[in-house]
Amino acid sequence: MQTETKNDMQIGIPRAMSYYNYFPFWYGFFEALGIKTVISDKTTKQTMSQGSALVVSETCLPIKVYVGHILNLLDKGVDKIFVPSIQSIDHKIYNCSKIRGLPDLIRNVVKRKFTIIDATLDKSAKNQGLYEFLKEAVAPFGITDEKKIKLASKEGWKVMNNFKIMLNSGMSFEKALSNAKKGQVVIANNQKSYPITVAVLAHSYNLYDDRVSMKIFDKLEKLDVKAYTSEQLSIEQLQEGISSIGSKLYWANEYEMTGGAGHYLQDNNIDGIITINAFGCGPDSIMIERISRAARKFNKPVLHLSIDEQTGEAGFITRIEAFTDMLFRKKRASIINKIDINENAQRYESGVRKESQHR
Ligand code: SF4
Secondary structure, three states: OOOHHHOOEEEEEEOOOOOOHHHHHHHHHHHHHEEEEEEEEOOOOOHHHHHOOOOOOOOHHHHHHHHHHHHHHOOOOOOOOOOEEEEEOOOOOOOOOHHHOOOHHHHOOOOEEEEEEEEEOOOOOOOOOOHHHHHHHHHHOOOOHHHHHHHHHHHHHHHHHHHHHHOOOOOOOHHHHHHHHHHOOOOOOOOOOOOOEEEEOOOHHEEEEEEOOOOHHHHHHHEEEEEEOHOOOHHHHHHHHHHHHHOOOOOOHHHHHHHHHHHHHHOOOEEEEEEEOOOOHHHHHHHHHHHHHHHHHEEEEEEEEOOOOOOHHHEEEEEEEEHHHHHHHHHHHHHHHHHHHHHHHHHHHHHHHHHHOOO
């Protein structure tokens, strides 16, 4: 077998789609095997427009963004790009067809010379579990030693688990990732109290890509609104959330949406829910409908934000401001009502007491 030179031992990873779920693992895994990970630059207007130009207009925004990131990696001179086909993440739990067919889509629309590393993860199929997936991912680098691959996988989990601990504690994605890559675990310690609390629910690639989500966390912070996501919930809470709104787990990214919604809709500390979904997303349209129905049942305000490459920031901000403003007014009214009810109750009680004393 031909020996790989130092430059060949690098893998391009698009900063899009599954990057936002699994990159900490891939980083730990590839680096442990001496494979340098090269990430595409942050999403810009150009990433979106270049990606959009290569696919049919009905394609959802995250896929257009993904294509843009592949082009960015090619412009950086990376010639091996990791485009996994993540079919099923657990028994009978599937990704949407676009995610499953990502390598084929990229092969068909990006007509430039490069190697697509298209490892397949399909936990619903026989012999296509994590080890087979990892084996496929490193075979183009001439790595076949089972022991080495398994040890590297452990390194991947170390980085991933540390990252998750920090994200769960409420730390930002970028900060948690940067700490995890350095092998550090720092717990976010935000003691500030907020008058309003919302849950922001979306697929990770819509939530943590600042360009796609238009920095929603920063905007909410400026409005004095505390934001939670599904990342702060345990797997048990997410599973309970899904069944509590009469849903059944089928889509791989259902935890992030209906799982979080089912939990937060019943959480009295959460004043409202904001969902972000890509225009034209099939799975999301089903999940959003379920969330809306459950929100009516639990009488909790919900704001649905739909995004595509035309979405303007001004309109996005206006809708968030109007929604949070309504939450402030609702909360103020409920506090005033409670005071009135308490005062009335006290007046009534003291009246009854006086009356009985006069009898
Ligand atoms: S789940 Fe929706 S947004 Fe995500 S890739 Fe599939 S169609 Fe696009």
